[in-house]
Amino acid sequence: MRRPIITALATISFFIAVQASPADAEPREVLLAAYTVPKEVYEKRIIPAFEQQWKQKTGETIRIRSSFAASGAQARAVVGGLDADIAALSLESDLQQLVKAGLVTHNWKQGTQKGIVTTSVVALGVRKGNPKGIQGWEDLTKSGVEVLYPSPKTSGGAMWDVIAIYGAGLKLGKQQGRQDSAVEQYANDLLKRVQRNVKVMDKSGRESVTTFERGVGDVIVTYENELLPRIKQGRPYELIIPAETVLIENPVAIIDRNADRHHVRDIADAFVAFLHEEETQRAFAEFGFRSTSQSVATAFATTFVHPPDLFTLSELGGRDKVFATLFGLQGSWPRVIEELAPAQ
Numbered sequence: 021m022r023r024p025i026i027t028a029l030a031t032i033s034f035f036i037a038v039q040a041s042p043a044d045a046e047p048r049e050v051l052l053a054a055y056t057v058p059k060e061v062y063e064k065r066i067i068p069a070f071e072q073q074w075k076q077k078t079g080e081t082i083r084i085r086s087s088f089a090a091s092g093a094q095a096r097a098v099v100g101g102l103d104a105d106i107a108a109l110s111l112e113s114d115l116q117q118l119v120k121a122g123l124v125t126h127n128w129k130q131g132t133q134k135g136i137v138t139t140s141v142v143a144l145g146v147r148k149g150n151p152k153g154i155q156g157w158e159d160l161t162k163s164g165v166e167v168l169y170p171s172p173k174t175s176g177g178a179m180w181d182v183i184a185i186y187g188a189g190l191k192l193g194k195q196q197g198r199q200d201s202a203v204e205q206y207a208n209d210l211l212k213r214v215q216r217n218v219k220v221m222d223k224s225g226r227e228s229v230t231t232f233e234r235g236v237g238d239v240i241v242t243y244e245n246e247l248l249p250r251i252k253q254g255r256p257y258e259l260i261i262p263a264e265t266v267l268i269e270n271p272v273a274i275i276d277r278n279a280d281r282h283h284v285r286d287i288a289d290a291f292v293a294f295l296h297e298e299e300t301q302r303a304f305a306e307f308g309f310r311s312t313s314q315s316v317a318t319a320f321a322t323t324f325v326h327p328p329d330l331f332t333l334s335e336l337g338g339r340d341k342v343f344a345t346l347f348g349l350q351g352s353w354p355r356v357i358e359e360l361a362p363a364q
Contacts, residue, residue, distance in 0.1 A: 049083045050284050050291065053104035055091035055114075055176055055270075056226035057243055058138070061307040062086055062108075069303075070294050074287065082287055090224035091176025098123065098275065105279040105288045108137065108272040108295075110176025110225075112339055115271045128273035137295045138309040140268040141261065141330065142184035143244040145232065148256035152238045156262045157188045160239060161213035168220055169241040170228040172353060177225030180268050181241045182346055182353050185211050187336050188264035191329050212356045243268065245308030248323070264329040270309075 054062060067084045074082050089097060091110035095117045098104050107124070109115050115135075118124045129135045146154045152165050160167050170178040189207025198206055219237050222228040225246060232240040233255075247259045272292055279288040294300055301313040305320045336342050346352050 047081045047083050048282075048284055048287060049085055050106065050279075050282075050287050051102075051104045052084060052086045052106045052108060052291075053094050053098050053102060053275075054086060054088055054108040055094055055110040056088045056224045057110070057177065057246060058108070058270075058304075058307070058309070059086075059088045059226070060249075061303055061309070065303040065307075066295070066300055069299065070291055073294065074290065084291065090170070090174045090227075092179075093174045093223070103278055103282075105275055105282060105284055106272065106291060107275055108270070110268075110270055111179060112269070112271050113179075113343055114176055115273055118273070118275060123275050123277045124273050125276040126274070128271070131296075133296060133312045135271045135273060136269045136312055137272040138245075138270045138304050139312060140243045140245045140270070140308075140310055141327065142180055142241060142265045142268065143247060144260040144262060145229075145240040145242060145247045145257050146260060147238065148258060150258050150260070154239050154260055156260075157185060157192070157210060157214065157264070160217060160241075161210070162217075165217050165239065166219040166237045167214060167217045167239055167241065168222075168228050168232050168237040169218065170223060170225055171221040172347060174223045175225055175228075177228075177243055178221070179343075179347065180243070180266060182211065183333070183336070183342060184241070184262075184266040185214050186346055186352060187266050187331050188262060188329075190336070191264040191331065208352050208356070211352060212359065215356050216360060243308075244310075244324075248308035261325040261327050263327050264331070265327050267330055267332045269333075 052062065063086060067086065071082060071084060074080065087102065087104065091114045095109060095114035098107060099117055099121045107115060107118055115128065144154055146152065153159065159165065169181040172178040172182055186207045189210035190203055193203035193206035220231050222231055225242055228240060229242060229246050244259065244261065247257060251257055251259060272295060274288045274292055279285045298313055298316060301311040301316040305311045305316055310324055311317045311320065333339050333342055344351065
């Protein structure tokens with residue numbers, strides 16, 4: 021009589037062991053919250069490569085999930101409760117929102133790249149043949165030229181666009197021999213004259229490109245890396261790099277509070293490190309991003325134009341000064357919008 025009981029107990033024990041086997045457990049998941057522009061390179065190249073590498077190194081199957089939205093909107097979503105473990109955003113100021121909220125607690129600027137994973141420049145996209153003869157910023161102010169770029173209220177890309185226009189105005193004003201106050205006035209005036217020709221302001225850089233692809237507008241102000249892959253695919257556009265434009269720097273950081281709470285800090289650390297590896301940087305370059313790796317940048321040197329008057333946020337006085345000047349309550353951009361608003 022004991023045999024059946026022993027067999028039954030053995031069967032139950034085996035069943036419990038199988039159910040508890042790590043092989044059958046749900047794989048650990050990491051959520052990447054990113055701005056919209058690099059969606060394809062993350063989903064098609066980087067995430068699959070990392071999951072495979074992790075499996076080969078550790079034997080563990082993991083899943084990297086992703087969420088994409090306009091950079092500013094994404095930052096607010098994470099602060100508001102989006103349970104992301106890693107943030108890859110367009111602007112340092114967006115990432116700083118997570119620092120201020122106590123979500124990112126480590127010094128994310130540590131390392132040789134200071135937390136920057138890719139760079140780009142603000143560029144102009146025009147229709148094939150460049151029918152409006154666009155070459156630089158002043159051409160965007162001409163009568164009959166319809167301009168596209170997204171709204172700085174939601175899009176980090178749009179903030180870079182505004183910074184590029186304003187910074188170019190400072191450069192051009194100095195080249196014309198204007199005095200300091202006149203240089204700033206010229207920069208504000210250039211921003212206003214360009215804004216007057218803006219046809220549509222979408223929520224994100226990607227939505228703005230989609231609008232341009234539908235045939236709206238003569239010129240789009242956007243990331244260089246939004247245009248290069250499309251032109252490579254044979255889309256009927258041309259890329260114009262203004263002589264005066266800004267260097268875009270895109271940060272990435274682990275969201276400490278979430279990664280630790282989800283017990284995925286080891287995966288998050290490895291993923292961020294993977295983003296800086298040469299294989300990944302090459303993938304970024306193939307999708308139109310300028311690499312932070314010197315060896316990869318050298319390999320792709322002929323792909324990217326180097327504008328003679330390229331400038332950085334630091335040259336304009338630093339992030340805090342630039343954002344207060346342009347996007348503060350009394351900043352240049354809100355004033356321009358108010359001045360151009362239809363009379364009530």
